[in-house]
Amino acid sequence: MAVTERDERAETEERPRPSRPTRGRVAATVSVLGELLITAGLVMALFVAYSLWWTNVLADRQAGRESNELRDQWAEQEEGDGAGEDRAPADFDPKDGIGFLHVPAMSDDDVLVLPGTDPEKLNGGIAGYYEKPKKSAMPWDESGNFTLAAHRDGHGAKFHNIHKIDEGDPVVFETKDTWYVYTVYAKLPETSKYNVGVLADVPEGSGKTEEGRYLTLTTCTPMFSSAYRYIVWAELERTEPVDEERTPPEELRAG
Amino acid sequence: MYGWIWRHLPGNALVRALISLVLVLAAVFVLFQYVFPWAEPLLPFGDVTVDDN
Numbered sequence: 001m002a003v004t005e006r007d008e009r010a011e012t013e014e015r016p017r018p019s020r021p022t023r024g025r026v027a028a029t030v031s032v033l034g035e036l037l038i039t040a041g042l043v044m045a046l047f048v049a050y051s052l053w054w055t056n057v058l059a060d061r062q063a064g065r066e067s068n069e070l071r072d073q074w075a076e077q078e079e080g081d082g083a084g085e086d087r088a089p090a091d092f093d094p095k096d097g098i099g100f101l102h103v104p105a106m107s108d109d110d111v112l113v114l115p116g117t118d119p120e121k122l123n124g125g126i127a128g129y130y131e132k133p134k135k136s137a138m139p140w141d142e143s144g145n146f147t148l149a150a151h152r153d154g155h156g157a158k159f160h161n162i163h164k165i166d167e168g169d170p171v172v173f174e175t176k177d178t179w180y181v182y183t184v185y186a187k188l189p190e191t192s193k194y195n196v197g198v199l200a201d202v203p204e205g206s207g208k209t210e211e212g213r214y215l216t217l218t219t220c221t222p223m224f225s226s227a228y229r230y231i232v233w234a235e236l237e238r239t240e241p242v243d244e245e246r247t248p249p250e251e252l253r254a255g
Numbered sequence: 256m257y258g259w260i261w262r263h264l265p266g267n268a269l270v271r272a273l274i275s276l277v278l279v280l281a282a283v284f285v286l287f288q289y290v291f292p293w294a295e296p297l298l299p300f301g302d303v304t305v306d307d308n
Binding site: 151 | 283307
């Protein structure tokens with residue numbers, strides 16, 4: 001009797017079993033899938049945080065350090081003029097920084113300018129001057145186009161507010177000895193990324209027809225994407241020698 | 256998946272919670288340090304230059 005009873009109980013307990021493993025398997029698969037989707041969502045949210053916040057932290061830290069190195073080096077060269085001359089080329093490690101870009105309409109901060117527009121360079125929170133497809137002229141050249149690129153978002157986002165620049169706004173480039181004061185004369189809010197004409201000595205599409213001392217800023221647009229490029233052109237207004245206190249030109253003092 | 260991990264962690268609830276926290280932080284670190292820097296250039300968000308190719 002007892003045996004049958006136990007068997008019966010075992011049977012009744014066992015009865016739901018046959019369907020259970022399949023339902024359990026389906027449920028488990030669905031729940032794993034759900035958890036994977038939630039995880040994917042979290043990873044994407046983290047990627048946004050990485051792109052728009054963390055890369056800025058890293059880039060600003062690096063650019064700040066390099067800017068200080070360059071300014072220190074300038075100060076050193078200023079002090080030990082004669083001796084500094086000899087030492088300068090060998091020491092010139094602040095990654096060949098040529099100076100600082102000031103655009104009051106865009107930001108109160110200055111932007112370190114280094115050679116090259118490769119992503120690894122620009123990711124350091126700086127503006128790079130073009131080496132390819134067309135080599136940039138230098139501000140001190142007789143004529144030509146000083147062409148710069150920087151990030152719109154992330155990695156320092158140095159040209160984030162490029163859309164706030166208007167015609168007539170000053171753009172100042174600071175080197176060790178000279179302030180180069182430019183005035184914005186044209187902009188191109190949206191153009192193809194293949195439009196290399198904007199980098200020409202006489203920038204195509206800016207309305208200029210004669211050689212001159214121009215400056216071109218390029219970045220991506222619309223914000224948070226790289227679909228098009230945003231271009232701003234400026235023309236050299238005048239130059240000012242840097243005095244001992246490095247007093248900025250009036251265009252920078254106003255803001 | 257997360258339930259499975261939770262069940263296989265040693266210790267009581269508090270210890271498991273702490274280990275979970277460490278695992279989450281480790282995952283975030285790996286993402287920020289290795290995965291995102293690798294993935295970023297593959298995504299079309301950061302091209303700022305004009306180029307002919």
